[in-house]
Amino acid sequence: MRAEIRAGELLDEMVEKGERHRQGGTGANQSQKSQRATSAPTLKELGVTKSQSSRWQQLAALPKEEQEEKEEKMVQSPTY
Numbered sequence: 584m585r586a587e588i589r590a591g592e593l594l595d596e597m598v599e600k601g602e603r604h605r606q607g608g609t610g611a612n613q614s615q616k617s618q619r620a621t622s623a624p625t626l627k628e629l630g631v632t633k634s635q636s637s638r639w640q641q642l643a644a645l646p647k648e649e650q651e652e653k654e655e656k657m658v659q660s661p662t663y
Contacts, residue, residue, distance in 0.1 A: 584654045591643030594636055
């Protein structure tokens, strides 16, 4: 779980630094997308699904206490 939280943090940091573009948008945003530099990788190019990206960023956005609680629950009840 720590790796997923860190991945969410990294995805957010990449957007902030202009190393990755946030997905979504309509209308005027679509034309801006076509004008963007193509050097920023897409989620697909990073090997990350939209679902994974969303879940990881949601975990990363939680307060540290909630992250730790979720980690503890996973340790106490492994699913394998």
